[in-house]
Amino acid sequence: MVALIPWSVWIIFLPLLTGIFAFLFRGRGAQLGIVTAVGLLPPLIGLTWQVLSCGPQHYSVGGWGAPLGIDLYADGLSIIMLVMTALVGIGTTFYATGYYSPTGETKEKNHQQDPALFWSLWLLLWAALNCLFLSADVFNLYVALEFLGLSAVALVALAGGPSAVAAAMRYLLVSLLGSLSYLLGVALLYFAHGTLSLGLLAESVTSSPASFAATTLMTAGLVMKTALFPLHFWLPPAHANAPAPVSAVLSALVVKASFYLLLRLWFQVFTNTVTPSVALLLGILGVAAIFWGSVQALMAQRLKLLVAYSTVAQLGYIFLVFPLAQGKGTGFSAWCGGLYFILSHACAKAAAFLAAGTVLYGFGHDRIDELAGITQRLPVTMFAFGVAGVSLIGLPPSGGFIGKWLLLNAALAGGQWWWAIVIIIGGLLAAAYVFRFFSRAFSYVEQVPICRDVPWSMELTALALGLSAMALGIIATQPLAVMQIGAPLAGPVLTGGLP
Amino acid sequence: MNISLLYSLVGLALFSLGLYGLIAYGHLLRKILAVNVMGSGAFLILVALARGWRQTSPDPVPHAMGLTGLVVAVSATALALALACRVQETTGSTQLTEDGSD
Amino acid sequence: MRLFSAKLIIIVLLVALAGLIAWAILSLPFNGPSLRAQVFANIGHSGVSNPVTAVLLNFRGYDTLLEIVVLFLAVLGAWSLGMVQLPGPPYPAGLFLSALLRILLPAMVLTAGYLLWAGAHAPGGAFQAGAVLGGAGILLLLTEVRFASAIVSWPLRTLLSAGVLVFTGVALGSMFLGGRLLEYPRHWAGILILVIETAATLSIGVILTVLFIGGRPSEADRTLSVKSTGKRKDK
Incomplete structure (x- = not known):
């Protein structure tokens, strides 16, 4: 009986309903947020269990079934993305209960952020993410993309102020x-194949002019939404100017959503139309993103901007999956590496942005040069940032390390060693920009800047997320087992017998 | 020339013109209009090709897709216009400045 | 000179892209595969006889549900920009305008009702009807402030979210009655679609009106009188 419950429907509709209720019942937002965070756990566990025990799950909305109706679909990839969303979502929800608590009014000038609108928009954004990760219909995915985009833009605009509004406009x-x-x-x-279902398209797409043009258009659109260099220009202002919980969600989850769709399309639908040279081009742009993002992060004057540019750099790594998956026998290794990187980056980046938000909240600014000695005031937050930094750099035993290790393995075993050099240099650059901030924050000064009281929920959630990025480095077997279910590539996780 | 083919190519021309306008012009109102021209182009392609080459009644699925897309475009345009007004109010400019981007 | 060459590059790239898409369109199969036959084969069970409505509200109703959520989100987005004063009428409605409104507004509401009803068997439906209602709402906003300022609190919020709530309610309700999500019970499909569309029409009309204001109407505006000769906030 439990096996028949359509858990995916609840994963979509619970945040959707609580989001609307948060709009209707102003002042109940925080409670509704916690209800969602807790209430999503049973359906998520149920769906994961279904996928683990019975393989990928289909659900026909309206009972029509594809191609006439819309299908929901969940495989290992969907589960990874949903669990990632839940981890970051639960953290952000608890952080926001502190950030938007009646005592903790935000310091934006001439504008008070409306907590009711934040809760409503955030829960709807959560629903949009879940919709996207569970949909198996290309047009439904378009609606989900717009659903996600509009809620993300509205959340950026919520911060108020000229830079946030301009960033929201550009976004x-x-x-x-x-x-x-x-x-x-x-x-x-649709006009070439007469269906919108991902599964049926996967069977019928051949290398025709229509599929080639569709590949170009859809890849370009999604790459733009994922902010791959040189189309990243909109990301740093949007992520740096949003309210703290929003920055965390945008950087950790929203950019990953369009990348997820790109993965689905490239590895399941467009297998006949994508060429190694296009994959190589995406890889080269990824390399450029790693270098450009890291250099900009090194030069950033503000902490949140540093973290935002770090996202530009880290997004570069996941685009290495495309050329690395072309390697002989290393496809699955690259696939797992990319997914692991996405998962651990989500936790680490959310932790980093939440910690940076706490700094901004406590000191009223985030100018790095004036943050000397802040560890004496916010030790827990700075520890959280440190743990997140370890994963961003890719040091063991963090999740970021496992992701990079798998990518390195795919590069070396697949005979594409040049990508390995990039991955290693990228790690060094990440260490440089993380330590640049640490050398300020951890320095000892006589006159420590004044910090106002920070709710404990803000400090602890950042720490919890940082520690989960760390934990991902220790429990690697379970996530890797989930990634295998319904994966478009097969093969060993590690090639060449390396541990 | 077949009529649905003709309209779909007109739709393509609108889409490309809109794309050009979005990239080339700085004024926000122009950009928002350009996005709408792009969207209209895409919807025109959907409706034109739905008629098929010589079918008596058109395929309703692309029509429904066009209608859904239209509503989404209306929502996005409304938000964009509200944002553009606020950009002008807070920065005094009708264009987005380049600072903070690169 | 540099600007010119940048524009030239953009034009060259765009022409290449347009050429690629044109090539794709021209190479589409003659009478290619489509879902047309499937739609017409199942339309008898959809509860409506207009094929586009059947796709929108039944076969692909989930898309339409999300679409109404997107419309609702536009309001949340506009409201997240902060409070705005209701745009007062540029000048008080004259005798002629008031008289015209008295004829026009009922006619618009009637038209909206007809479009809603016609959607089951002819072109029409919730969005078209909602757009007419929205037009009526904007006309009222431009002439009579009192109309909007009476409902800025929870009644307005209820109206804005009614479409999504009713649609979601029906979608989940049909699941509790033993079907799947949005699988209307056989003989109830027509009625349920009409219920959903009625709520959606109402919400779409109110949403479009509220979007015209361009922000969250300040509750302090309740005290505004009609005579306030429009100090519009835009400068």
């Missing part, structure tokens, strides 16, 4: 451009 235009490009690709796919 919206980029987001619309990306979705329209994707939509035109969907139209071409």
